[in-house]
Amino acid sequence: xxxxxxxxxxxxGKSEAANAFAALGVPIVDxxxxxxxxxxxxxxxxxxxxxxxxxxxVTEDGALDRNKMxxxxxxxxxxxxxxxxxxxxxxxxEAVKQLQTHTASPYAVLAIPLLDKDGIYSTIIDKVVxxxxxxxxxxxxxxxxxxxxxxxxxxxxxxxxxxSTRLAMADDVIENTExxxxxxxxxxxxxxxxxxxxxxxxxxx
Numbered sequence: 001x002x003x004x005x006x007x008x009x010x011x012x013g014k015s016e017a018a019n020a021f022a023a024l025g026v027p028i029v030d031x032x033x034x035x036x037x038x039x040x041x042x043x044x045x046x047x048x049x050x051x052x053x054x055x056x057x058v059t060e061d062g063a064l065d066r067n068k069m070x071x072x073x074x075x076x077x078x079x080x081x082x083x084x085x086x087x088x089x090x091x092x093x094e095a096v097k098q099l100q101t102h103t104a105s106p107y108a109v110l111a112i113p114l115l116d117k118d119g120i121y122s123t124i125i126d127k128v129v130x131x132x133x134x135x136x137x138x139x140x141x142x143x144x145x146x147x148x149x150x151x152x153x154x155x156x157x158x159x160x161x162x163x164s165t166r167l168a169m170a171d172d173v174i175e176n177t178e179x180x181x182x183x184x185x186x187x188x189x190x191x192x193x194x195x196x197x198x199x200x201x202x203x204x205x
Contacts, residue, residue, distance in 0.1 A: 002107035002198040007115040008131035009160050011138035013176040017131045020187035021109045027102035030111040034094045039064035092120050107198045114161050117169050130170040133177050
């Protein structure tokens with residue numbers, strides 16, 4: 001299975017880029033979606049989170065309280081490390097399982113918010129696509145979308161993989177500073193390139 005990692009900072013347009021690939025018939029495995037599924041009401045992972053952080057981080061219906069947890073991990077790096085130790089292995093296992101169901105497609109897109117070049121996904125990724133824009137654009141988009149204040153957004157950006165690191169990992173970079181139509185045109189061009197050139201090279205365990 002030829003796997004293309006799709007990444008970008010908050011507000012870069014990574015989700016819209018994934019939608020553009022999906023509209024072209026490309027299978028999408030989204031780690032954010034998987035994380036939400038695994039922390040939905042009464043999932044085993046939520047029980048583990050409650051055992052480690054306390055019931056206060058679980059909502060009344062038995063899901064992860066994302067707002068409270070987000071505040072905790074941004075304020076305490078050790079809490080972020082502890083949470084990642086619980087989440088990441090489970091997310092990885094589910095991502096691999098989903099990729100295995102798409103072997104008939106020429107390639108699949110693995111949407112990854114925080115990509116580490118030498119992380120656990122490196123052995124199953126063939127190409128890295130970075131959706132990029134400047135920080136001012138990120139802040140403007142997130143303000144409009146999430147109603148967060150500027151300092152909160154800056155804190156989120158600071159906690160993510162640095163822009164320079166993302167760009168250094170990229171095999172292909174898509175500048176997303178225009179409109180959605182322009183983004184979809186760029187994705188379509190890249191899709192045609194992958195259809196012509198991608199061949200299986202990594203083994204999904």
